[in-house]
Amino acid sequence: MVNYPHMNEQGRAKMVDVSEKAMTRRTAEAKAVLRMKPETLDAIRKGTVGKGDVLAVAQVAGIMAAKKTSELIPMCHPIPLRGADIAFSFFEEDRLEVVARVKTDNVTGVEMEALTAASIAALTVYDMCKAHDKGIMIEETCLLKKTGGKSGDYLREEVKG
C-alpha cells in the first residue's frame, strides 16, 4: 500500500477537496473604488480619454478576468460561470466605483471571481488613465455579498446599513 508522508500536514498549500460539497446556486458581488483627480474622472465620464472609451474596455477586461480567476489564484477551483456583469458608478467629483456580480451553480463559491473581475476592471481604468494621473488609488477592494453554499450568506456591514 502507498502511504506517502503528507508534507501538507507540514504546512504546504493544496487545492482543498470539495467533492463532498453540494452543488448549489452561488452568487457574489464585489467592488473596487478608484480615487482620482476630478479632471481625470470627468474625462472618463465624457469619454474623452486618449485611449478611447475607458469603461467599455474595463467592462470587457473585468468579465474576461472573472473567467481567468482559477488561473490567477493558485488554490481556486475552476468554476464554469453562468453569468457575470460589471457596473460603474460615479461618486462625488473624484471617485469611480466598480461593482462586479458573478453567478454559478457549483460546489464552491464565486467570491474570488467577483473580486478578480472588480480588481482587473479597476486596473484597466488605471492603465487607460495613467498617462494623465499616475496617482490614482484603488481604495476599497472587498466582497459586498455572497449567497449560497454551506457557510451561508454574507452581507458586508456597509451594505446592510
Added chain:
Amino acid sequence: MVNYPHMNEQGRAKMVDVSEKAMTRRTAEAKAVLRMKPETLDAIRKGTVGKGDVLAVAQVAGIMAAKKTSELIPMCHPIPLRGADIAFSFFEEDRLEVVARVKTDNVTGVEMEALTAASIAALTVYDMCKAHDKGIMIEETCLLKKTGGKSGDYLREEVKG
C-alpha cells in the same frame, strides 16, 4: 489605395503604437494593503492558516500574475520582464502590505505589471483566509514609484515623505 475610416478617431480603444519610443531600463514598484482581523493577521504570521503558508503562495501568484499582465489588461503591451519580486510587511495588528517590484528593458513601462502582481498577491491572501474572515479589505492599491521612459520618474508623495 486603402483608406479605411478610422473609427478609433471616433473613440474606440487601441494598443498605442510605441514603436518610436526608446528601449530603456524601466522599473516600477506598487503596493496593495490588506486590512483584516488581528487574529487573521496573526494566523498568517504564524503560518497556521488552514490552506498552508499563505505568503509563499501569494508570492508565487503575484510573480506569475506579473507575467500575465498583458493578457489581463487589454491595451497593455506584452513585455519580457527581466525581474520581479514581492515583499510583505506587517503593520500594526491588522494590516499586511504587499509590495511588488518589477524591472525590464523595454519601450514601455512596467507600472501595470507591478500593480497586477501586488493585486493578485493580495487577492490570493484573501482567498486563503476568506474561510475565517470574509470582511478583509484591500485598502490601498497604488503605484509607489517608477523609473525610466520619456515621461520621467514618478515617486508617490507618501514615499517622498
Added chain:
Amino acid sequence: MVNYPHMNEQGRAKMVDVSEKAMTRRTAEAKAVLRMKPETLDAIRKGTVGKGDVLAVAQVAGIMAAKKTSELIPMCHPIPLRGADIAFSFFEEDRLEVVARVKTDNVTGVEMEALTAASIAALTVYDMCKAHDKGIMIEETCLLKKTGGKSGDYLREEVKG
C-alpha cells in the same frame, strides 16, 4: 440595501445570466473554406509544404482553440466540451474546406466553439502556407448546424439543400 445604477441598462456588455437554462445535449458544426493557388493546395494534399504535415497541425490547433473559446470571445460562457473533431475536404483544384464539430452537455450552445475551431484551423493552414501564397483567402466561415437548447435546431440553407 445596495442599489447600484445598472450602467448596462445604458448599453454595456455582460456575460448573460444563463443559470435558468436547462442542461441539455448540444452540438454545433461550423466550416471555414480556404481558396488558394492550385499548386499550394496540391502541396498540402501531398504533404510537401516546408513546415510539415499542414493538416495534422491545423487539426490540433483547431481542437485546442475550441477549448480556448471562452478566453477569446469575451461574453462566451466557459463550457466543458465532451468532444471535438475537425475534418478537411478538398474541393476542385483550389479550395480546402475545414469543418469542426463540437459536442457538450451544458446550459449554453457550442456554436462559438465550432466556429473558433474552424477559424483557427484555417488560419493555421494559412500560416504554414504563407511563405508560398500570401494571397490565400478564407472565404466562408459560418455555422452549418446546431442542435439542442431552447432556441431549437438550426440548419443552414445550403446544408438543407
Added chain:
Amino acid sequence: MVNYPHMNEQGRAKMVDVSEKAMTRRTAEAKAVLRMKPETLDAIRKGTVGKGDVLAVAQVAGIMAAKKTSELIPMCHPIPLRGADIAFSFFEEDRLEVVARVKTDNVTGVEMEALTAASIAALTVYDMCKAHDKGIMIEETCLLKKTGGKSGDYLREEVKG
C-alpha cells in the same frame, strides 16, 4: 556525439529557426468581412443589440487576440507587439468590415497577428448577434498588406486597385 534521426526530415512540423533573420520594423493589415441581415447590421450601427455595444467588445477581443496569436497558431513565433488597432466600416446595407493593423520590430512578421485579430473580432460580432441572426457569414478573411522583412512588402491586388 549526439546524432538524433531528424524525423522532421520525414515531414513533421517545427517552429522554424529565425535566429539569423534581421530585426526590422514590420507591419501587417488584415480584414474580415461579415455579411448579415440588414436589420442586424442596423442594430449594430445603432448600438441596440441586446448584449451591448457590439463593436466596443469586438475591438477589445481583437486586440487581445492579437497578443494571443502564438498561443493559437502552433508554429508562430512569440512576438512582442508594438501597436495594434482595429477599425470597422459599414458597407451597403448588409456588410461590416473589420480591419486589423499590427506593428512590431522583430525578426518575423505580424501577418498572423493581424489575421487573428480580425478573425476573433469578427467572431465576437457573430457571438453578440447570433441570437438574432445565426446565418451571419464571415466572407473574406485575408491579408491586405504587409511591410518589412526579407520577403519584401505585399499588397493585395484589390488594395492596389
Added chain:
Amino acid sequence: MVNYPHMNEQGRAKMVDVSEKAMTRRTAEAKAVLRMKPETLDAIRKGTVGKGDVLAVAQVAGIMAAKKTSELIPMCHPIPLRGADIAFSFFEEDRLEVVARVKTDNVTGVEMEALTAASIAALTVYDMCKAHDKGIMIEETCLLKKTGGKSGDYLREEVKG
C-alpha cells in the same frame, strides 16, 4: 444532407466523444522522481537554495499546472477539478519524490492532470536548482493509481507490492 469525408477515419486525432460516459467520482495519483547531487537535495531540504523555498514554489506550480492540463495536452477534455494536492518525500541522499493527487466528479478521468502536476512540479524543482546542478534527472514519471470510470481502477505493480 451534409456528409463530409471523415478524414479522421484516415488517421487524424480528435477529442474523443465522451458524452455517453457516466459522471462518476474519479481520482488519480502520479509521481515523478528527481535524482540529484546529495548536496543539492540537502540544500532543498534545508531551504537554502538561492531562489527561495523550492518545494513551496513547486507545490504551487504543480497545482496550477493540474488546472492547465487540457490547455497543454491537445486531446484532453477540460475537467473542473474538485481537489489537488502534492506531497514531497526525500529518499536516500539523492532522490526527491513528487506525488500529485487529483480528484473530480466527471465523465473522464484525471490521470493526465495528476501526471502534469507531478511533471511541472518536478521541472520547477529543476529550474530552481539548475544553477547548482544541471545534471538533475527526472527518472520516473508515471501513474501510481486511478479510481473510477468504466475501465475500472488501476494500481501500479510497485504500489500493489
Added chain:
Amino acid sequence: MVNYPHMNEQGRAKMVDVSEKAMTRRTAEAKAVLRMKPETLDAIRKGTVGKGDVLAVAQVAGIMAAKKTSELIPMCHPIPLRGADIAFSFFEEDRLEVVARVKTDNVTGVEMEALTAASIAALTVYDMCKAHDKGIMIEETCLLKKTGGKSGDYLREEVKG
C-alpha cells in the same frame, strides 16, 4: 525613503533580476524517454493508435508547450523563442525517445523551454496511448546540452560519451 523589509532575504522566491546579463545566442536540448509495452510502441510506429497519429500531435503539443514555459514554471523569465523542434527515435522494442531543441537570443537560457517541450510531448504520447497501456513510464527527463550564456556550455556525460 522607502525601505521595505526584504522578506525574500528571509527565504521566499523571486524572479531573479537578469537585467545586467548579456543578450547572447542560447540553445538547449532536452530529452524524455518513454518505456512502454512493445505492442504499444509498435502501434505508434505504425500509426494505428485509436486517437490518430500520436507523434504528430505530440510534436505540436511539445512546441506549443515550449512557448508556455514561463506560464508554467513560476520563476522562469518570459523568452521570445527563435526556433523549436522535436524529434522522436525508436530504441529497441519498448522505448521511444523525445528530444526537444530550442533556440533564442536572450539574456537567459532556454533549458526550461526544452525540458518543458520534451515533457509535455511525452505526456501527450502517454495520453494518446493510455487506453491501451496505463503503465507507460517516462524514465529519463533531462537536459542533454546547452550553449551560450555566462555559465558556459553544458554537455551531459552520456552525450560526451
